[in-house]
Amino acid sequence: MDRNVFKIDKLPTVRRLPAYLHILRQLARCDEKFVSSAFLAEKLNIEPILVRKDFELTRVAGTPRVGYSISGLIASIEEFLGWGEDLDAILVGVGQLGASILGYRELMDFRLRILAGFDSDPEKVGTAVHGVPVFAVTRLEELLGRLRARLAILTVPSADAQNITDLLVSSGIRGIWNYTSENIVVPADVITQKEDLASGLAVLCVKMSRNMPSPL
Amino acid sequence: MDRNVFKIDKLPTVRRLPAYLHILRQLARCDEKFVSSAFLAEKLNIEPILVRKDFELTRVAGTPRVGYSISGLIASIEEFLGWGEDLDAILVGVGQLGASILGYRELMDFRLRILAGFDSDPEKVGTAVHGVPVFAVTRLEELLGRLRARLAILTVPSADAQNITDLLVSSGIRGIWNYTSENIVVPADVITQKEDLASGLAVLCVKMSRNMPSPL
DNA sequence: TATTTATCGATATTTTTTTATCGTATAGCA
DNA sequence: TGCTATACGATAAAAAAATATCGATAAATA
Numbered sequence: 001m002d003r004n005v006f007k008i009d010k011l012p013t014v015r016r017l018p019a020y021l022h023i024l025r026q027l028a029r030c031d032e033k034f035v036s037s038a039f040l041a042e043k044l045n046i047e048p049i050l051v052r053k054d055f056e057l058t059r060v061a062g063t064p065r066v067g068y069s070i071s072g073l074i075a076s077i078e079e080f081l082g083w084g085e086d087l088d089a090i091l092v093g094v095g096q097l098g099a100s101i102l103g104y105r106e107l108m109d110f111r112l113r114i115l116a117g118f119d120s121d122p123e124k125v126g127t128a129v130h131g132v133p134v135f136a137v138t139r140l141e142e143l144l145g146r147l148r149a150r151l152a153i154l155t156v157p158s159a160d161a162q163n164i165t166d167l168l169v170s171s172g173i174r175g176i177w178n179y180t181s182e183n184i185v186v187p188a189d190v191i192t193q194k195e196d197l198a199s200g201l202a203v204l205c206v207k208m209s210r211n212m213p214s215p216l
Numbered sequence: 217m218d219r220n221v222f223k224i225d226k227l228p229t230v231r232r233l234p235a236y237l238h239i240l241r242q243l244a245r246c247d248e249k250f251v252s253s254a255f256l257a258e259k260l261n262i263e264p265i266l267v268r269k270d271f272e273l274t275r276v277a278g279t280p281r282v283g284y285s286i287s288g289l290i291a292s293i294e295e296f297l298g299w300g301e302d303l304d305a306i307l308v309g310v311g312q313l314g315a316s317i318l319g320y321r322e323l324m325d326f327r328l329r330i331l332a333g334f335d336s337d338p339e340k341v342g343t344a345v346h347g348v349p350v351f352a353v354t355r356l357e358e359l360l361g362r363l364r365a366r367l368a369i370l371t372v373p374s375a376d377a378q379n380i381t382d383l384l385v386s387s388g389i390r391g392i393w394n395y396t397s398e399n400i401v402v403p404a405d406v407i408t409q410k411e412d413l414a415s416g417l418a419v420l421c422v423k424m425s426r427n428m429p430s431p432l
Numbered sequence: 433t434a435t436t437t438a439t440c441g442a443t444a445t446t447t448t449t450t451t452a453t454c455g456t457a458t459a460g461c462a
Numbered sequence: 463t464g465c466t467a468t469a470c471g472a473t474a475a476a477a478a479a480a481t482a483t484c485g486a487t488a489a490a491t492a
Contacts, residue, residue, distance in 0.1 A: 100316030198234035
């Protein structure tokens, strides 16, 4: 197998990478140098073998009796995710949820930098929310040309989701992180990721009603 | 290997149920009576066969050339998830994120009723955020006895996550919807569900860098 | 009424993901 | 130096999830 060709079909692994990254960074702050798969597994409530499997993707080799290099893992995961440098984004829909994302400091942990907010409410336009300037949605196309952000966070009311999506697409956005409850339609070359809070709640409810322990 | 012995089949199916529910309710509002697997599949960017497989869980039989009964599906899914009646919860940590969840009307779609907020900040205690009264965390145990909520939404700073979790557990909470970036530890009979925004972003970033179309 | 077409549903297959097994390498230590 | 315990890594197996196939059934239409 060609080592330069990443198998992208390991979506569950990709989903776990940020969790690894989070713990690894904590360890790095404590000046730890190495970590074992068993340690990480226990933190995440998964099996050590799964951690090792996941790390195959990072191409970082662990050493027996020592574990994996923490800095090596961090660098590799960041590179894989493209989180090594700032990830520029805009946010559309500065309502309840949008504003809280703008103020959500922990999001910055993965170098997500929100350059601008957009809203249709004239009251909000011209203000700054948590330090991020808010513009009129009508200026989206114009400003996107300058900002060069390829990623948009969509936090508009559901009713506006598709309209705004169309506008984002025609303005050249390449990825949309969709927080609305609508399933938006985009051309094939635009990526969308729906963040569905309800699905987590569904899992929680079902598990509670079955009274099951809760590994991931 | 003392981990969960019980198996909950079909977690991916459970995760999709709220999305089905959302569309079904929209259709019901438009007085539609029947829906086909193909229709739902297209809305959700999945295959019709997967929809039919998922619906096996609901035990609602479809009829050829007509589709499934919308009201039947809604009732069955709601029953399966326990979303037919109000789901009482409390929220701990009325910060940015916590406040926005309290004000997030669309959450109510699944009958989640947040009875009270808790915070350690004396400035917030005694106020009401989006109509939800905020109490001191020190009163958590006392008030939980009266409120009879079994579910807690955890939106405290990461540093406090485990402490508050311990408090919730000793106060009798059965399920914790964890929005912090910490992996909290709970006894086996308490369910936790970690809502990891970063994992969605990771998938989005990887897909964007590979420029893949975006199903699921 | 016969024909056509859409759509379900049972069964089988493939793919993906997780877990198990076991050999191997390495650090620590006598 | 040689022994031992630990933790990785390759391979294999199992489990879970998604997809394919195709017959059956019901509605629409001629």
